[in-house]
């Protein structure tokens with residue numbers, strides 16, 4: 018067989034041959050960089066296309082996963098910034114009255130007059146009330162706080178608002194420690210996640226504007242003194258697209274407080290038939306997704322009996338140790354009981370909380386477009402490593418639901434909440 022060699026080609030042939038090689042090289046390089054571009058794009062979107070391997074542990078999936086486009090819309094959301102006022106004046110609020118939500122909004126607008134405050138509208142409730150992100154401070158390390166996800170736990174919107182006002186007044190008064198802290202730490206807070214529920218619980222169903230909403234349509238059967246859900250009848254704190262949300266495992270029974278459809282039955286709650294379906298949940302998801310990498314403590318504030326919940330059974334020991342440590346530190350101020358891992362469960366239909374969502378992101382979970390949930394390598398995986406910094410803690414204030422602002426005031430001053438909040442800012446500042 019004759020050996021082929023480039024020297025045997027004519028000049029024209031040589032040029033054609035070399036051109037062909039160059040074209041092939043260009044194609045290879047551009048295909049590669051396209052792949053790379055797509056991969057980077059996906060990583061930027063925090064979305065992967067894998068599902069967990071051992072789905073055989075799951076008995077029933079009772080809520081659909083969130084759609085990938087819906088998740089991307091949250092990642093790409095641009096909140097409206099509230100225009101700042103000028104000339105901050107000391108805010109004098111001290112639990113004098115039960116505040117309407119519009120009065121909380123007025124306090125937020127007053128806070129926004131300070132140079133170190135930025136306020137964003139991060140969503141709108143079913144009944145078209147704005148949901149606010151109040152950011153106070155100049156630092157890079159974030160303390161994230163949010164309150165009043167559950168309607169009747171309405172002590173916490175005024176309590177959190179009061180803390181934000183207090184620390185801001187201190188800053189504006191040139192309190193040396195607070196000025197120093199807020200130069201290094203930024204507080205990122207949602208004073209009220211469920212404004213419709215807050216308003217209805219405190220002032221009655223007639224304060225709902227849209228009478229077509231589920232809660233108005235079912236008003237004769239709802240136990241308003243204890244109701245948790247939003248105006249659409251959904252328990253927001255089961256509607257987050259976390260790894261185990263809306264499903265339960267083979268060896269478990271569905272937990273008794275979970276309902277698989279909307280219900281007015283007392284102490285039984287429905288988390289939505291599709292994860293991430295509720296606008297209030299999307300607002301919190303936006304808040305968490307925009308800040309989790311720089312957050313050093315996340316406190317999701319409820320009021321079911323003066324306890325602090327720490328730890329997640331599906332997450333790493335390193336994460337759980339960090340969480341328990343902060344819970345013990347918080348408890349020193351308010352003497353609330355700390356519940357550790359033994360009081361937490363997964364796979365009983367009770368997952369999908371805001372703190373689950375934050376905790377899983379902190380442990381490096383990524384949204385899976387196959388499951389419509391955050392995902393690690395497998396269900397029940399507690400080998401995931403701690404990737405970011407924030408313990409995600411559920412703080413339960415108060416010994417019952419009260420509308421009386423004097424009870425809220427008592428909890429804030431006499432049950433260590435005020436000091437605990439200030440210490441959380443110190444904690445974030447101390448973290449490496």
Ligand SMILES: [Zn+2]
Nearest residue numbers: 167170319320
């Ligand atoms: Zn709650």
